[in-house]
Amino acid sequence: MTEIPRDRTFDCTLALLGNGYRFISQRCERNGADAFRTRMLMRPAVCVTGESAAEMFYHPDRFTRKRAMPPNTLMSLQDIGSVQSLDGAAHRHRKQMFMSLMTPESIQRHGEIFERIWRSALTEWSAKDSVTLHYAVEELLCRAVCEWTGIKLTDHEAEQRTREFSAMIDGAGAIGPRNWKGLTLRRRTERWARKLIEDVRHAPLSRQVRSPLETIALFRDENGEVLSTEVAGVELLNILRPTVAVARFITFAALALHNYPQYRDKLRDGGEPWRQMFTMEVRRFYPFFPLVAGNALETFEWQDYRIEKGTWVMLDMHGINHDARIWGDPHDFRPERFENWPGNPNAPVPQGAGDFASGHRCPGEWITEELIRRALHMLVSGMQYDVPAQNLSIDMSRLPAIPESRFIISNARSA
Structure with a gap:
């Protein structure tokens, strides 16, 4: 076995906070390997990058997410008892x-709701001097996912829930006030989520086909037991919050249209x-979350390296999406690269890799793509707008x- 290179920085916590998305790929390049040993928060860690690293990391039942993220990040994104914290048969179930x-029908319905709400919002946008697209789209997504899920919101509730989901997302990678707010x-x-679960469990089903809210509230685990109200509420949020996070991708899509206008036609x-x-x-191309972490459940070999059971491993998601070995000119924005793309479960990895059903890959990836495509349709064909000078x-x-x-x-109006 080849020894995994050890980074010369004793603890890389501050380096990660300083370099952010580029931290692992830059350090791997400096160490001349797809992996290096270091410490994070004074805890030994192995950082890895590359397509084969994604395949290794998302191999079913090889890693657990338990105790793999800092507690504040875990509480912001997943929370205790969520599907991402489970392993083996319990996770798959x-x-x-x-x-x-x-x-496909459910995903299409979600997209149709989102587009309808966006079109309706254009009337309000047209009366304003300017609109901050990211914040506006967060609310559209919140309204859309709640309607799709089977949750009724007043205007006040929509604004309140949007603020809450937005704060969770924005604080997930922060240390200090931004995280505390979330x-x-x-x-x-x-x-609020627990109350929704309890209300469903005390009311008859409203229709033959269960809504997503009803599906979660009435779901039974591998032992035939309904989830606790706390865990069911967490899983409900794990549908709602990630959908609001798609606003980041949509904001980046609008930025790409602005920076690369040749693609509009x-x-x-x-x-x-x-x-x-384009989606x-x-x-x-654009940054979403920089890395994902897990603790090895077994000892195994990868790239002539030995990964011991219990090793804390961090996978470089952003670096894989910009790996020249995979993409060629990875820092150029070229949607054409996906023409006739055969698909690859291990690249790109903005929301995980591997198999959807058996692994920890985000199950909402198809909804994410649908919502971005709908947003592109609105930005290109459904409305007109100007982009004033800004940072x-x-x-x-x-x-x-x-x-x-x-x-x-600014000057937003229907096309």
Whole structure:
């Protein structure tokens, strides 16, 4: 076995916070390997990058997510008892609950709701001097996913829930006030989610086909027991919150249209194939979450390295999406690279890798793509708008990243 290179920095916590998305790939390049040993938060860790690393990391039942993320990040994103914290048969059984919601008909319905709500919002946008697209789309997504899930919201509730979900997402990669705000607001959101679960369990089913809310509330685990109210509420939030996070991809899609206007006509005239290629490139090119971590459940070999049971491993998601060995000119924005793309479960990996059903890959990836495609249709064909001067820079040390101005538009109106 080859010894995994050891980074010369004793503890890389500050380096990760300083370099953000580029941390692992830069250190791997400096160490001349796809892996290096270091410490994070004074804990030994192995950082890995590359397509084969994604395949290794997402091999079923090889890693557990338990105790793999800092507690504040875990509480912001998943929380205790969620599907991502399970392993083996329990994970696969719970995962099927989420996968059952991802039928083509259900995904299409979600997209149709989102587009309808966006079109309706244009009337309000047209009366304003300017609109900050990122914040506006977060609310559209919150309204859409709640309607799709079977949750009725008043206007006040929609604004309140959007603020809460947005704070959870924005604080997930932070240390300090941004994270504290997300955690504080999450407690209120969890109480609301638990009440929804309890209401469903005390009421008859409203229709033959269960809504996503009903599916979660009435789901039975591998032992035939319904989930506790607390865990069912967490899983409900694990549908709602990630959908609101798609606003980041949509904001980046609007930025890409602004920076690469030559693709507007292609998107308008090329229809669904071009919207899909553009969506894939947005998800590959722009920063979402930088890495994912897990603890090895077994000892195994990878690339002539030996990974011992219990090793804390961090997978470089952003680096894989910008790996020149996979993409060629990875820092160029080129949707054409996905023309006739055969598909690859291990690259790109903006929301995980491997198999959806058996592994920890995000089950909402298809909904994410649908919502981005719908947003592209609206931005290109459903509305007109101007982009005033603003700061569109992206701080790659900020986790999660977002354009500084959150993408401001003016003179928004229906096309």
